[in-house]
Amino acid sequence: MTIHIGAKPGEIAETVLMPGDPLRAKWAAETFLDNPVLVNEVRGMLGFTGTYKGNRVTIHGSGMGMPSLSIYANELIRDYGAKTLIRIGSCGGMQDHVKLRDLILAQSASSISTPSRGIFREFNFAPGADFDLLHKAFHAAEAKGVTTHVGNIYSSDVFYDERPDLNEQMTRHGVLGVEMEAAELYNLAARHGCRALAVLTVSDHLLTGEAMPAAERQSSFGDMVEIALEAAGA
Numbered sequence: 394m395t396i397h398i399g400a401k402p403g404e405i406a407e408t409v410l411m412p413g414d415p416l417r418a419k420w421a422a423e424t425f426l427d428n429p430v431l432v433n434e435v436r437g438m439l440g441f442t443g444t445y446k447g448n449r450v451t452i453h454g455s456g457m458g459m460p461s462l463s464i465y466a467n468e469l470i471r472d473y474g475a476k477t478l479i480r481i482g483s484c485g486g487m488q489d490h491v492k493l494r495d496l497i498l499a500q501s502a503s504s505i506s507t508p509s510r511g512i513f514r515e516f517n518f519a520p521g522a523d524f525d526l527l528h529k530a531f532h533a534a535e536a537k538g539v540t541t542h543v544g545n546i547y548s549s550d551v552f553y554d555e556r557p558d559l560n561e562q563m564t565r566h567g568v569l570g571v572e573m574e575a576a577e578l579y580n581l582a583a584r585h586g587c588r589a590l591a592v593l594t595v596s597d598h599l600l601t602g603e604a605m606p607a608a609e610r611q612s613s614f615g616d617m618v619e620i621a622l623e624a625a626g627a
């Protein structure tokens with residue numbers, strides 16, 4: 394047990410999928426894993442461990458934003474020995490050619506700040522995905538016929554952004570989409586010798602103002618879970 398995770402030693406798999414929403418973790422575990430067992434419910438942040446094609450996998454919520462993800466990812470890595478961490482979530486599109494429902498595989502994640510700012514200080518560390526996971530996720534997405542983009546994303550500290558000028562600069566510099574967790578997941582993976590990837594569906598669009606209907610989010614979320622499971626080789 395850790396401060397925020399009630400799982401007993403050995404109850405967390407080396408491969409962990411991390412959706413932001415704990416209820417999505419429950420749905421994904423019950424839909425895609427064999428014999429899912431609830432291993433955490435501290436503060437309502439649900440985690441389940443089961444098997445996929447015979448391999449152990451944990452699906453655990455991260456909460457929203459990098460400070461929340463940092464708590465769970467730190468404990469999963471440092472206390473439970475997680476080695477492969479894949480965020481599955483949504484993002485806002487920032488390019489015209491990136492459409493609603495498309496998939497983005499975050500090769501790198503820019504930020505204004507992350508919880509690791511205290512370590513890096515003046516140094517602009519470039520948080521990046523594990524290439525093997527990225528490569529496998531790309532092929533799994535292609536096999537599903539999902540339109541997929543690979544590139545830089547922006548991990549923001551705020552959902553209600555008051556800096557439209559900054560978003561314009563991101564778009565100008567080719568940033569594909571905005572979400573709130575990936576950069577710190579990549580920082581932590583680098584620090585602890587783990588593998589990480591963020592698999593994101595474009596659920597809304599900053600340039601067009603479109604948003605995906607709630608009913609459709611579930612099926613696109615299912616695609617992401619399968620792509621992440623295939624990428625992990627789990």
Ligand code: HPA
Pocket residue numbers: 483484485549551552571572573596597
């Ligand atoms: N901003 C930040 N995070 C997000 C967004 C957004 O527009 N859409 C989905 N996650």
